Amino acid sequence: MVNYGLLSQKNEPVPLKSISVEVRVQDHVATVSSTLQYVNEEERPLEALFVFPLPADAAVCHFSAKIGEQEIVAEVQERETARDRYDDAVSSGQQAFLLEESEESPDVFRLSVGCLSPGQSAAVTIIYVTELAVQADHSLRFCLPAVLNPRYTPAGSAAGIVSEISSGCGSVPYTLTLSVHVSSPKPISKLESSCTLDPLVFLHSDHTQATVNLSPGHMFDKDVELFVYYQDTHQPSAIVEAGVTTAPSGSLMRDPVVMISLYPEFPEEVMSSLATQGEFVFVMDRSASMSNTRIESAKDTLLLLLKSLPMGCYFNIYGFGSRFEFFYPKSVKYNQDTMDQALRRVKEMQADLGGTKILQPLKHIYSQPCYPDHPRQLFIFTDGEVKNTKEVLDLVKHHAHSHRCFSFGIGEGASTALITGMAREGSGHAQFITGTNRMQPKVMQSLRFALQPAVVNISVDWTLPDGITVDTLSPPINVLYQGQRSLIYGHLKGESSGGSEGTVTVKYSLKDQPVTNQLHFCLKPTEETGLAVHRLAARTLIRSLEQEERSGDRVVFGIWSSIMDKMKSRIVELSVQAGVSSVHTAFIAINKDSRQTVKGPLLQRRVPTYAPIPVPHSASDCWLSDEDYDYESPDIFDDGDYNDYDYESPADVYSDEERDVISKTEAVLFCQTESVGEKRAAPDPQKDLLLQLVSLQKASGCWELDATLADVFGKTEDELTNQKPAQVDGSVWATLLALIWLYGCKIEQQVEWQFVAMKAASWIGSQKVGDLSQCVCVGNVLLGCQVTKETLGI
Structure with a gap:
């Protein structure tokens, strides 16, 4: 078992003892408060490092530490300034706490707890708000991530927070308690979970408020999923949240913010006929972490998908790991012969392609010309463990005009940033398959979305009383699906001259038919929302600015440099004002009353996050490239970190112009790989x-x-x-x-x-x-x- 990050030579006691989580669900938004209890059980001052996952779209809005009876509340500062202050405080013997977001992936955070005295305890509290994703059965999904798998890092890339992720075996040495309070204008039907819950307790006779606790004894060895069911949850709604009177005049935090939840209803006559055209490209993760039951479930899913495609469409199947392969040099027409060929190859597929390198197969797919009148639909299956998440998302966004992307996170620890991000940037839909969930139902639900008629010419218009204007903070809506929610955040400015109602109108075209959906909402602020809507709105705007900044980074020269500096300043300003995390800021807390003599460097301890890694049983089960494997002696492997090797396929090392020349060669190589797969393939399990x-x-x-x-x-x-x-x-x-x-x-x-x-x-x-x-x-x-x-x- 290989560990990563800052470690001692000895197996010392882990300082994290417990995690206590309180969740408040208000309609479509969850506010999550996590308290982590640390104890220094060693004989000298200690620095503890804890790398952990959060939902990708979460807005971290509070960070504090309590030592004894003293509570220190962190403030948001520019990232480098916060790091310098933390280093200075720790080196001078002061207790300090630093929370920062990974630059590579927004769903990974690092918490540094510095200068804990021997025997001393500290309770660190992190609060974040997050939107709840709508599932196909209209439930709202909340996930408390527990598993943080090691993320595949391409060779030559800069090390960041995600390179510090630990891999552990067995359960983590700390406990979890979880309590949930749900409130909504709509009655609550039920709550379900992937973990054992105590009975649901309704607080009012109208069932609009309820509480539930996680049953005692949970080992926190898997993600905790909760599914909230409301009556009439698919009805559009609006929440208007009042601002803070002490915030600067004209700022986002001073003025009201509205969150609109839209559920477009398509005409029945349009929905009765699904599309019969399209190019369907299925991209399957075949890294070693997909071995055993995962790859078998994936093969069953591909069988269903291939059988469900309409005659006359086009399709192709890619497999990727540390290199990638494809069934055909370009997508082929779907008929009996091509379907039979593909099914034979699917049957022989194994999780034998090494690490997880998704960028290159995506580049290869996007380099292929699209078929006229056959919209490209990309289905990506992965356990989502890559380091260059933002680079992948930028690539998907760059090609959003030419395809839709449907993504599937498989297993515990799939990166929410990668899975939800690919679907969002590719105008598709994301699904997560965890625990004992069957993959097939969720995949077929996404296929129904892919076969729905494309919605075009989407516009959003506001009608507000005189004196009030709105700045739309959300990116433009570029995709709508029947029964799926779209969220819009708006910054309301000005004073009404008498009217108390606003209207938002969504117009679009569906199979050449104009469709209009309208929602009327009250401008009076909703009570008891805190600042959750403001912070989510700020987070939405920050994410858009960060993506613009990354796009500009590729062409920084002359006037662009000044524009990028201004954009970074705007992100920092918005992050500090709203008190939410960003890639350019960090939370810093220093106990200025504490000071102790520090002799020599602090002991550094990594707190393990649960990360199950299968024990290799054969060559095909290992994260190793071909050059690591000794084919003469199958039991001998080169030593090394599986995250560091980097096997380059022809598609990795050749330019875009050269790829067309070698495409037929790659197809031959795939056939050769198939013959190896035949030797390695285990007998087929009994099909249902x-x-x-x-x-x-x-x-x-x-x-x-x-x-x-x-x-x-x-x-x-x-x-x-x-x-x-x-x-x-x-x-x-x-x-x-x-x-x-x-x-x-x-x-x-x-x-x-x-x-x-x-x-x-x-x-x-x-x-x-x-x-x-x-x-x-x-x-x-x-x-x-x-x-x-x-x-x-x-």
Whole structure:
């Protein structure tokens, strides 16, 4: 087991003893207060370092330390100034605390606790606010990240906070307590969690407030997920929050801020027909951390996706690790032959490509020309452990005009910044698959979004009383999906001359049809919101400015240098005024009453964050490049840090202009890799009956009447054939039986097979068969089901 960061030579006691978390959920926003209890159990002053994850879009807004009865509240300062003050304080024997965000990834923070005396304890409190993501079933997801996996760092890149991440084995040596309070104008239906909860307690008879606690004994060895269900949660809403009277006049924190939650409703006639065109590119993480059950689940998911694609579209499949491979030099047309070829290759896929290097395959995909009239849809599957997150997000944003990006975080510790960021910048949708969750339902929900008609010409207009204006702080809306929320933050300025209501109007075009959605809202500030909306609005604006700054960094010369300096100053000013974190600021707290003699350097201790790493069982299970592996002696590996090696594929070392020349060579190399994969592949696990049925479907949507299909139904081929009505042929009868079985026996998994069934029903309709009512009756009797012809959609 390899550890990273600042470590002693001895296995000393860890100073972090407990984490206590209080969560207040108010409608769509959560305020989270985490208190970390440190104790110095050593015989001399100690500096403790704790690298930990937070939700990617969280706005850290408070940081304090309590030593005995004395509380020291941190202030936000420019980053280098805060670091200098921390170093000066620690070197002079003063207790100091520094909290800073990673420059590489906004979901990773480092907490430095400096100059704790022997036997002394300190309680550090961090408060942040975050938006709650809406799930496909309309629940709101809150995640308390526990797992922080080592992030793959490309060779030659600068070391940052993420390079200090520890990898540990087993449970962490500190405990977690968690209490949750939920309040909303809408009644609360229920709360669910990936962890064991105590019973939900409603505080009012109208069920608008409730509390729940995490059951005792939780080891904090996995992310804690909570799903909040409200009644009518998909209704649009608005929160107007009052500002702070002591803030500078005209500033964001002084004036009211409005947060609009929109749920566009598409016309039913438009939604009844999904797209039949598109280029679908599936990008699968095949690094060693995807081994065993993860890669098998991914292969099952690719099977469902390939079977669900519409005839005539285009598709391709990429695999990436420390290098990348693809099935075809460019996307190919979807038909029976190409689908069969792809499925054979999917079956042979292994988690055998080393580290996690996602930037190069994305560059290769974006270098390929798009097909006219076939919008590119990118599906990216990864456990999300990369260091260059912001570089990846900038690349996706740069190509946002040419594609939509749907991202999936697999397993505990997937980077929320990477997964949600790729979806946001690529106008797609993000999903997280954790614990024992099945990957397939969430992926198929995203496929439904991808097949929805594209929304274009989106505009947002405000109608406000005379005397009031609004500055929209959120980036322009560039994507809308049926039933999915869009958040808009607005800075309200001025005084109303009498009106008390505002209106926000969203207009867009959908399949050449103009659509208008409107929301009327009261301008009177909502009570008991604190400053959560202001801080989230500030965080949204800061993120936009940081991205503009990174784009400008590539062309800094002449006047650009002055513009970039002004942009950095604006970020620092906004961060300090709002009291929220940014890449250019840090929280600093110093106990000026403490001072002790420091002889020699402080002991430095890393606090481990839970990071499960599978024990290698074979060459394909290790984070090693080909050059690390001795093929003559399979049990011998070169020593070294798996985060440091950097295997370059041809696509990494050649220029963009040279890639076209070598694309056919890469395709040959992939075929050669397949032959190696055949030697390494383990026997296929037993497929469930649904996947067996899906695997037998033809690209056109039909099934053949044979023994393998009969086996899925628990029948013999003769039993199916003998019951076949005379007026239909074998394929129509087989397809009809498959539909009856799906609706009659697997209705609870409909989200997984919905497109498979749609293709089947469409194919039956194209066969121009007469009345099928009698066939449905016979099929029901044969399979022991009770479904109607109308239910089957034929």
